[in-house]
Amino acid sequence: MAEPVVxxxxxxxFAGHTAVDALSLTVPSGIIYGLLGPNGAGKTTTLxxxxxxxxxxxxxxxxxxxxxxxRTNSARIGYLPEERGLYPRMRVLDVLVFxxxxxxxxxxxxxxxxxxxxxxxxxxxWRMRKVSDLSKGMQQKVQFISTILHDPDLVILDEPFSGLDxxxxxxxxxxxxxxxxxxxxxxxxxxxxxxAEKLCDRLCIIARGxxxxxxTLAEVKSTHGGKHVIVAFDGTDGNAQQIFADRRLVAKIQDxxxxxxxxxxxxxxxQAILKALVDSxxxxxxxxxxxxxxxxxxxxxxxxxxxTATATGGGxxxxxx
Amino acid sequence: xxxVWAVIRREFVERVRTKWFWVSAILGPVxxxxxxxxxxxxSVGGAVRDVAVVDSTSAKLGNQVVEALExxxxxxxxxxxxxxxxxDSLRNLVESKQLNGFLIVTxxxxxTGRAEYQASNxxxxxxxxxxxxxxxxxxxxxxxxxxxxxxxVDWAQIRxxxxxxxIAHGRAVSDSAAQxxxxxxxxxxxxxxxxxxxxVNVMSSVLEEKTTRIIEVLxxxxxxxxxxxxxxxxxxxxxFFQFVIWGVSARVLLSxxxxxxxxxxxxxxxxxxxxLPHIPAATLAVFIAFFLGGFLLYSAMFAAVGAMSSNEQExxxxxxxxxxxxxxxxxxxxxxxxxxxxxxARTLSLVPFTTPIATPVRWTAGSMPTWxxxxxxxxxxxxxxxVTWVAARIYRVGILMTGKRPNLKxxxxxxxxx
Numbered sequence: 115m116a117e118p119v120v121x122x123x124x125x126x127x128f129a130g131h132t133a134v135d136a137l138s139l140t141v142p143s144g145i146i147y148g149l150l151g152p153n154g155a156g157k158t159t160t161l162x163x164x165x166x167x168x169x170x171x172x173x174x175x176x177x178x179x180x181x182x183x184x185r186t187n188s189a190r191i192g193y194l195p196e197e198r199g200l201y202p203r204m205r206v207l208d209v210l211v212f213x214x215x216x217x218x219x220x221x222x223x224x225x226x227x228x229x230x231x232x233x234x235x236x237x238x239x240w241r242m243r244k245v246s247d248l249s250k251g252m253q254q255k256v257q258f259i260s261t262i263l264h265d266p267d268l269v270i271l272d273e274p275f276s277g278l279d280x281x282x283x284x285x286x287x288x289x290x291x292x293x294x295x296x297x298x299x300x301x302x303x304x305x306x307x308x309x310a311e312k313l314c315d316r317l318c319i320i321a322r323g324x325x326x327x328x329x330t331l332a333e334v335k336s337t338h339g340g341k342h343v344i345v346a347f348d349g350t351d352g353n354a355q356q357i358f359a360d361r362r363l364v365a366k367i368q369d370x371x372x373x374x375x376x377x378x379x380x381x382x383x384x385q386a387i388l389k390a391l392v393d394s395x396x397x398x399x400x401x402x403x404x405x406x407x408x409x410x411x412x413x414x415x416x417x418x419x420x421x422t423a424t425a426t427g428g429g430x431x432x433x434x435x
Numbered sequence: 436x437x438x439v440w441a442v443i444r445r446e447f448v449e450r451v452r453t454k455w456f457w458v459s460a461i462l463g464p465v466x467x468x469x470x471x472x473x474x475x476x477x478s479v480g481g482a483v484r485d486v487a488v489v490d491s492t493s494a495k496l497g498n499q500v501v502e503a504l505e506x507x508x509x510x511x512x513x514x515x516x517x518x519x520x521x522x523d524s525l526r527n528l529v530e531s532k533q534l535n536g537f538l539i540v541t542x543x544x545x546x547t548g549r550a551e552y553q554a555s556n557x558x559x560x561x562x563x564x565x566x567x568x569x570x571x572x573x574x575x576x577x578x579x580x581x582x583x584x585x586x587x588v589d590w591a592q593i594r595x596x597x598x599x600x601x602i603a604h605g606r607a608v609s610d611s612a613a614q615x616x617x618x619x620x621x622x623x624x625x626x627x628x629x630x631x632x633x634x635v636n637v638m639s640s641v642l643e644e645k646t647t648r649i650i651e652v653l654x655x656x657x658x659x660x661x662x663x664x665x666x667x668x669x670x671x672x673x674x675f676f677q678f679v680i681w682g683v684s685a686r687v688l689l690s691x692x693x694x695x696x697x698x699x700x701x702x703x704x705x706x707x708x709x710x711l712p713h714i715p716a717a718t719l720a721v722f723i724a725f726f727l728g729g730f731l732l733y734s735a736m737f738a739a740v741g742a743m744s745s746n747e748q749e750x751x752x753x754x755x756x757x758x759x760x761x762x763x764x765x766x767x768x769x770x771x772x773x774x775x776x777x778x779x780a781r782t783l784s785l786v787p788f789t790t791p792i793a794t795p796v797r798w799t800a801g802s803m804p805t806w807x808x809x810x811x812x813x814x815x816x817x818x819x820x821x822v823t824w825v826a827a828r829i830y831r832v833g834i835l836m837t838g839k840r841p842n843l844k845x846x847x848x849x850x851x852x853x
Binding site: 162165166167184185188191193194195197198199200201202203204208212213215216217218260 | 437
C-alpha cells in the first residue's frame with residue numbers, strides 16, 4: 115500500500131526567514147506519527163504544505179502516492195488545524211453537513227453520519243442548536259466530528275491537545291487509538307512530549323525548519339540513549355544535590371521538582387548513586403532505571419532556549435505569511 | 436462543482452434564515468401598500484378643502500368665486516358676507532378644524548390681481564389650485580369689463596393639453612418625460628442599494644470565516660477560488676430572491692388596487708390611471724444584466740476587502756475606496772437622468788466601475804444606441820474577469836493572514852506571487 119504521506123525536501127520561505135528548510139519525512143500506513151518541535155519550528159507550515167494550503171517553494175509532497183497535496187485528496191483526509199473554528203450562527207448539524215459536503219460527501223450520507231457521531235459523543239440533544247450556544251468543550255467535540263465525519267484514511271491534527279480539557283483530551287486520545295486499530299493513519303504535531311510519548315509509533319523532531327531526528331519511538335530512544343535514572347524523594351533528600359553535582363556519577367540532570375531525571379556519566383553505576391543517596395540519609399520514594407524520556411531527548415536535541423519557549427507557549431503565536 | 440454548490444447553498448440558506456432578510460422582504464411590500472393607500476386616500480377627498488370666501492368686492496364677485504371653486508372639484512366653498520368680526524369668527528372655525536381656510540377678495544382682485552388666503556395648512560397644491568381658479572376668473576372679468584363677448588372669453592381660455600410621446604430606440608412610445616425620468620431614477624437607486632448592500636454582505640461573510648478561523652478547514656478541501664465564487668453567487672442569489680419577493684408583491688398589490696379602493700370608499704375607475712410606469716421587456720433585461728454584472732464586479736472587490744482585513748473595523752476602513760467608486764455613480768444619478776446623452780453620461784457608461792448604474796439609466800431614458808449598450812456590456816464583462824482574477828489572488832493570500840492589514844505595495848506582491 116502506498117505511503118499516505120511522503121514529503122520530499124520541501125522548503126518554504128516567508129518574507130525574510132525560512133520556515134521549513136529541505137525537510138523530508140515519510141509517514142507509513144496504519145500508524146500514529148508525531149511531528150514534534152518547539153514553537154516556531156515549522157510544524158504548522160509543514161502540515162499546511164501537506165494540506166495544499168501553502169505551496170512549497172521547492173520540493174514535493176506526495177499523498178497516497180499521488181503528486182499534489184491535500185486538496186486533491188481531501189475526501190481521504192481529515193484535517194484539524196491549530197486555529198480552529200466553526201460558524202457560530204449555524205446549527206450544529208448544518209455545520210457538520212456542510213463541512214462534510216465540502217469534502218465531497220453526499221448531503222444525505224453526511225446527515226446520517228453526523229447524527230450518529232453526535233449521539234456517540236453525547237451531543238444528540240444539541241444538534242438543532244446554534245454553535246454559539248455550545249460550551250467550548252462541546253464545540254471542540256463538534257470540531258473532531260467534522261474532522262473524521264467522512265471516514266478519512268489519513269487524519270492530520272495540528273496541536274490537537276492545545277486548549278482541550280482533560281475529558282476531551284481523553285476522547286481525542288481514544289479516537290486516535292481507535293483509528294489506528296482500524297488500519298488508518300494519524301499524523302499529528304505537538305510541542306508537548308508527554309502526549310507524543312504515549313501515542314506515537316513513529317516521530318520526527320524538527321527545530322528551526324530542519325529535521326533533527328526521526329524513527330520509531332524505540333529507535334529514537336536507543337540512539338539518544340544513555341542510562342537514565344528517575345529519582346523521587348519522600349520527605350528529606352539528604353545530601354542529594356551534592357551527589358547529583360558529582361560529574362563522575364551524573365552527566366546531566368533534569369529537575370522536575372517532584373522528581374528528577376538523571377543521565378549517568380559514562381561508566382558510572384546506578385547502584386553507586388543509590389548507595390550514596392541512602393548513606394546521606396535521603397528517604398527515597400522512587401528510584402528507577404529508565405530509558406530517557408522523550409522530553410529529555412527533545413531538550414538535549416533542541417537546546418535549552420527552545421525549552422523556555424515550550425514552557426511558556428500554549429500554542430504557536432499566530433500564523434505567519 | 437458539487438463543492439461550489441455546497442458553498443452557494445450554505446450562503447443562501449443561512450442568509451435567508453436571518454431576521455434581517457425577512458424584515459426587508461416584508462418592509463418593501465408594506466411601503467408599497469402604504470403608497471397605494473395614500474394615493475387612493477388623496478383621490479378620495481383628502482384633497483377637497485373646505486374654504487369660506489369673504490366677499491368685500493363692490494361688484495359682488497364672491498358668488499362667482501364660490502362657483503368657480505366648486506367647479507374645480509378641489510374645494511367645497513361657501514360665501515361669508517364681509518363685516519366686522521367676520522375674520523375672527525372664521526379664524527376660530529379654522530382653529531376648530533371646521534374649515535380648512537378662507538379667502539378674502541376685494542376690488543383689488545380685478546384691479547391688481549391681489550387676494551388673501553388664510554389657512555391652517557398652506558399646501559402647494561391648494562395654493563396653485565386657488566391661483567389657477569382666481570386667475571381664470573380675473574381674466575374673464577377684465578375682458579368682460581372691456582366689452583368682450585363672454586363666449587369668446589371662454590373659448591380663448593381653453594387650456595392646452597400636450598400629448599407627450601417619447602422616441603425610444605427608434606419608436607415612439609407614449610410615455611411622459613416625468614415617467615421615464617422616474618423609472619430611470621428608481622432603477623439607479625435600486626441598483627446602487629442592491630450592489631452596495633449585497634456586496635457588503637459578501638465582505639462580512641468572508642470576514643466571518645476569517646475571524647472564526649473556520650477558513651483553514653475550508654481551504655483544505657475547497658479551492659479558494661471555488662469558495663469565493665460560491666460566496667458571491669450565494670449572496671447574489673439572495674439579493675435576486677429579495678427582488679423577486681418585492682416584484683411579485685408589487686404586482687399583486689397593483690392588481691388589488693380596485694378592491695383596496697372600494698374598501699376605502701373610492702371609485703375604482705378614478706385610480707386606474709395610477710400605476711407603475713410601463714417597463715418594456717428590453718429595459719427589464721438590461722436592468723437585470725447590469726445588476727448581475729455590477730454585483731459580480733463589486734462583490735469580487737468586497738470579497739478581497741474582507742480577505743485582507745482581520746476585523747470589522749479594519750474592513751470598514753478598507754472598504755471605503757470600493758464604496759467611493761460606487762458613490763461616483765450614485766452622485767451622478769441626477770446628472771445622468773437630466774441629460775442622458777451628454778458626454779458626461781456617455782463617459783460614465785463606458786467606464787467599467789460606473790457602467791452598471793449609468794448604462795441602465797441611459798437606456799431607460801431612451802438615448803442610447805444599441806451598439807453603445809453592447810460595448811458597455813463587453814467592457815463590463817472584461818472588467819469582471821480582470822477584477823475577479825486580481826481579487827481571487829488577494830483573497831487566496833489574505834484569508835490565511837492575521838495581523839497587520841497589508842499596504843498597497845504588499846497587496847501588489849500578493850497579486851504577483853499568489
